[in-house]
Amino acid sequence: MPVDSTASSLPPSDSADLDQAVIDRVLAGDRDAFGILIERYSDPLYRHAHGMTGSADVAEDILQVSFIKAFHHLGEVRGRFDAWVFRIVANGCKDWLKNIRRTHLSYEEDDQPSGYETPDEELDRGEIRRDLDRALAALPSSLREAFVMKHVEGRSYEEMAELLDTTVGALKMRVHRAREALQKLLEDRYS
Amino acid sequence: MMMHSESLEPRDPAVAPEAVRQAPAAEVDDREVVPPFVENVALWSAIDAETARMRAMTAPTGFAARVLAGLDRR
Numbered sequence: 001m002p003v004d005s006t007a008s009s010l011p012p013s014d015s016a017d018l019d020q021a022v023i024d025r026v027l028a029g030d031r032d033a034f035g036i037l038i039e040r041y042s043d044p045l046y047r048h049a050h051g052m053t054g055s056a057d058v059a060e061d062i063l064q065v066s067f068i069k070a071f072h073h074l075g076e077v078r079g080r081f082d083a084w085v086f087r088i089v090a091n092g093c094k095d096w097l098k099n100i101r102r103t104h105l106s107y108e109e110d111d112q113p114s115g116y117e118t119p120d121e122e123l124d125r126g127e128i129r130r131d132l133d134r135a136l137a138a139l140p141s142s143l144r145e146a147f148v149m150k151h152v153e154g155r156s157y158e159e160m161a162e163l164l165d166t167t168v169g170a171l172k173m174r175v176h177r178a179r180e181a182l183q184k185l186l187e188d189r190y191s
Numbered sequence: 192m193m194m195h196s197e198s199l200e201p202r203d204p205a206v207a208p209e210a211v212r213q214a215p216a217a218e219v220d221d222r223e224v225v226p227p228f229v230e231n232v233a234l235w236s237a238i239d240a241e242t243a244r245m246r247a248m249t250a251p252t253g254f255a256a257r258v259l260a261g262l263d264r265r
Binding site for chain 1: 228230231233234235237238239240241242244245246248249250251254255256257258259261262
């Protein structure tokens, strides 16, 4: 059966209905139908994980673990599946960031793997990308999350507020602070 | 000669004039207005171009199949 991945571009209510129909199929034993949900939401969730961790490999790992967790707890979904699975991925990213920062706490500043990428990944990136990843890694996770959701994922403030369960005003402030901090970190190199 | 009994109070300007003079200055510093953020146009043009490229990223090919295969291993 062809995979329907159009739901993420539909209005939320239509999208939620489509998702619920798939969830019902999975819960009834059609395990492969879960692939429809993965196809629908893996791209925006991958962008989130990649923006938060700065690593393609880590992003894929977090996403894979998150979808497996989602599959095993699918019967607990209340409300929108996309918001529910987003929270699983977002929490996975924050946990990873906490662990990596704790791991590198004793390192000298210059030794810190700011982008956390592998050497091969780093070689594949342009200079601005490397600098941006390093600057993003220096931000508190709440500012980084807001910047990534707004500028990398291209979400509206209203959508961000719904996913993060906060206000539009608070998110505008976080994005503003993130931009200020990023400019301060990068200005010397790009003035 | 002690002028009156309150002259030893630390808040008395006659005893602690330096502290009294400094306090308002410190308060002014706390209220200092932060200059408005002026965006560096050239920098943000470069960052915006990069974030636009990042916005086009997609999950790796075959990702859904790998997750489904992972369900079998658990």
